[in-house]
Amino acid sequence: KLRWHSFQNSHRPSLNSASLEITRQSSAQLNLLQKCSLLRLTAIMEKYSVPHKQAWTWTVPKFMKRSKVPDYRDKMVFGVPPVVNVQRTGQPLHQSIKQAMRSLRTALARQVGIFRKSGVKSRIQALRHMNETSPDNVNYDGQSAYDVADLLKQYFRDLPEPIFTSKLTDTFLQIYQFVSKEQRLQAVQAAVILMPDENREVLQTLLYFLSDIASAEENQMTAGNLAVCLAPSIFHLNVSKKESTSPRAMHKRGTMGKPDQKDLSENMAATQGLSHMITDCKKLFQVSHDILLQLSSSYMTADAYPHPLTDFVCQGESKDLHLYFEQSVQNLLKESSEKFKGWLSTPGPLNTELSCKK
Template structure:
């Protein structure tokens, strides 16, 4: 960005957003789904995207991808309002059967529009726009990947889920006529929160004066174009956006080694355990051994499975399977994963 951004002579500068402590947010007790920050959803139910929204995306993916103009054609306001009210009253379970595809799609769009801050975040939203305005095309993928790494975990998770869904929408473009660019035109303003009203420094008189002619200025047009082109690119490349560049992996691996955070490979742990057994000849006493450690992890995992843990982040999977992960503060950079599968019981 420093290499390709506008000159400071034009009164514009760019810098890497600084990591700051989270500002204490309101409790949002009066709201369940719409207008609630993603981090609050994580705290409440363990998912950055409410279950009713996950169900909406699943319904659209399963039954509605062939609908012409999905996300472009408007739904019926009264029915959309009814769906919103259902989500607010029962955020964990909403039935979308027999609902219009356009009503559900509009409700999804409104969820992202109503977020207190845009999905791409207030700090990084401008960065994403500038990448598509100033960085050469051949280097945009690298720049966008880096920007995504700077996003909060909950925003990154939801962005990946949404882009994967939108890519599935474009896979039936011959039937629904929704290309990545068409989807970007419809969803860009909701994801970037593009609006002159976002600039709190402007007075109502200034806003009215700016739009008296009905024509936005060049900066607004440029930002809207960048948002549209950028979102279209992210939809098309969603399967590659969240891959960490190899050079960054190597650099990260070296930093872990320098910090002496590398965990011994399993074969070394097994070998160490065998040597302990040979020396002590106490195979029954597994406390402190490799097998004892694994057994303790299994027992803790079974305990977590019984409780409704809020530390797990759910991932989309096939039917009847739950896949989730969480961070573990044991010095190991890897995440802990949990898979739950329901197995039907058959009587003899």
């Protein structure tokens, strides 16, 4: 069974479909939605960006200077990015973390102030050790809900970059700092579509989970309360050199101490933003109707079905299928050997060079 819904024809929606979840769009439709979302988000951010500040821009990665790809072989759960989890297991969020969320859901009605009250440090460390040494056999039965909640906080704080990605985290914060309330939902929906698939799925799992917690009145934990407790960990705010090596933390080094106005503004935006995302989580991962109407027929005709292999052969120079395969393989090997076009070297079997590209 293929992992992503976008490659399954049975999940293709029509404009009249009741389900317009991002995960249910075909890959070509998602590509179209991302282009439209980028245009929309750019227009909104340029309209609301503060005049005396630098305009909202994307930073273009420098492909010529190839950065060293981190090696996550010594890590199993904590500090492992979602894309590496997908490569290892086909799931962007590790099963033991999903299990932690499930165990907290069962404790909802009994535990007051979950995520607000701290757990016991030694027990949290033992849980963390259990996750790293035997992640497939983790059992949270009998554990304190406060310990498991703190463990979950640590998981998101220890990711190499915020779940919103280094590229988009500041954009999410700026949406809640500068964009009017009337257009915030549109802007956030557009930013969510621009996230990598695996990060978006982890964010969706997290927000749906927090929404369930906020809906249990016995906890006395509203969306706003949860946001106050979790925003610093999820957005990687107020992190020191010891705690994180994320780009946001690197940027903050040397500025630790008394928070300046920018830090205070970011903290408030992160809290308000997370509270809004928890409350409106069902809308965030839906394709808005006005974007569909704007794209109209081009959305519906966007490569809804995979092309037959014969189509590709006919487009090529050769009509011979075997020769077509041979040319394709040689082109692929040539591109991967250059290592510039998004290819990453990954650990492989002995005497084998393995590269992958999403």
